[in-house]
Amino acid sequence: MPKKKLVTERDLLTLKFLRGFALSPDEKEIVYVLEWIDEKDNKYYSNLWLVGTDGKNNRQFTFGKYKDSSPVWSPDGKKIAFVSKRGEKIGLHIINRDGGEANKLVEEEGAFTNLSWSPDGKFVLGAFRKTEIHKDKEGKKVAPVFREIGRLFYRLDGDGWLPKDRFHIWKYEVATGQGTQLTKGKYEEVSPAFSPDGKTLCFVSNRQPDPDLDTDRMDLYLISSEGKNFRKVSAPDGPKAEPAWSPEGKRIAYLAHTNTKDAWGVTNFHVWVVDPGKRGSAKDLTPKLDRMCLDLGISDTGEAAHGGKVSWSRDGKKLFFMVTDRGSVDLWSVTLDGKMTQITKGKHRVMGFDTNGKVNLLAYSQADFTSCGDLYVTTQAGRSRRLTEVNRDWFGKSQVQIPEEISFLSIGGQKLQGWIIKPPNFNPKRKYPAVVEVHGGPRVQYGNVFMHEFQYLAAKGYVVFYCNPRGSQGYGEKFAGCIVKAWGTYDYQDVMAGTDFLVSKPYVDKNRIGITGGSYGGYMTNWAVGHTNRFKAAVTQRSVVNLVSFFGSSDIGFEDWREFGGQVWENWDHYLKMSPIYYVRNIRTPLLIIHNEGDLRCPIEQAEQLFTALKVLKRKVAFVRFPEEFHGLSRSGRPDRRLERLRRIGGWFGRYLK
Known part of the structure; x- marks a missing residue:
């Protein structure tokens, strides 16, 4: 049997990534998006694929160096609408299920999101936001002469x-491509x-006097399919997301809480239900569930966290949703009288799901220690079937180490969950250097998923x-909220308790321990080295x-008062x-x-302050800046920069820990 190879930074160029999917109305097929990297072009591309829910006939459906995304089936299952840039502008395209060339429905300079079809199949519905394009006299795109800022929330990391x-609601006639705002x-x-x-639309909107100053007051609204008869649905104040009509059209389910x-x-x-025609009818179906009904897992190869969805059973008696819990994310259901059932179980992360037709099946994407994300289907009773293994060849040839789940006690007797990955060809008699990784957020969780950086x-x-120190998600509100107004307290103590646990292992060299993290994990790295020399x-x-x-430089700094x-x-x-600068x-x-020059979430001025201070203090410090990149370089940055980032991390630890 051939010897498996060690994981390297260049394996990112080989891996493929599941980026979205939709179940057909007859529940016999799934269309999904597979992203891949072209090393020569130094770019990401994505195409549509089809696979049967019996696991057969898995094949590529669209071809070429495009970025196809967001597929949705027509009600009769004969067409698929999707977003793609196949010309100068991004647009909506429709392709027949039986194949052939995709037809352009509409092409605009802007962003399309939340696509769906009208029940009669005559329209594609979505939210669209027009992009501002500045051109010179020859028609070439140029930077504007100036920018006049009037809005508080005037930039967003990843968008600029x-x-x-x-974002406003548009519908596009399939026969003509005519758009109606x-x-x-x-x-x-x-x-x-x-x-x-098909007569009414429900949507989410914040219509406070200044939404930027009151970001958590979202409401559900109704309009006719012609854009008339606008009215607000009566429901408690608070953020709301993902509205879904019941099959008979009398109720709307949504995800929400009431803490503005x-x-x-x-x-x-939680999962809520409301009768849009009846005041005071909104009801939390999961009030005793001390967990988030969202996917708050993270990895460096899967989708980013914070996804959520709620979907009805065909008879309207049950709702499906995801729950983040102790390192895993699973599918659950709840009846209208509040009876909850866990559908999927195991050490994994469910990253999204979809239902259609009779809802005999639920399609979902799942990642684990040996998968970046693959498609599955399950019955409501939890009988699951795996449909894809998009990276089977790579995992089969690579020496991937399965993490060991551990638990340890921190200050106050708090029990914490963590994981240890041992090097390939591990020798328990040796003393190894070690690296402590701290996640960002902080309200996310590490868990039972493949992490390329850790394997590297x-x-x-x-x-x-x-590990998941206090402040993480997956362990309840008290656990998540105990560091509000108190960063650098319980969370730091927990990271250090984890370090104590780590060095208690006979195979770890206590004199060769490193620490790293990004975003909030970078904060904790800074805090740690300002409070200990370990x-x-x-x-x-x-x-x-x-x-x-x-407060003033971050795209969300004006929300600091909350935290x-x-x-x-x-x-x-x-x-x-x-x-951390104080210490x-x-x-x-x-x-x-390591910092990104285009980061709007944690702007580079943060890194510049730290670097300047340490240079003045004549400390050992190096500063690597990545041009153009936003906050998410480690997950979605330009491929060559993602590789260089890993090389720099490996090189620094190699210099001081080896």
């Missing part, structure tokens, strides 16, 4: 400068959904340790350094003492700073 236009104005409308009879002053993702989203470090001879080396990535300046307690000018001392004189650990 937001256009003046907002159904909502207009200064507010934004998303997640539109046709009622079963929530910190950054502490309060649990293990292949270089490191023991890799990671780490031999550290790599901080896209990190938070100074909460005072973060840190009051506005910054009301509590300067508190913000500053919760900032910069204590840093003696050799530190590599």
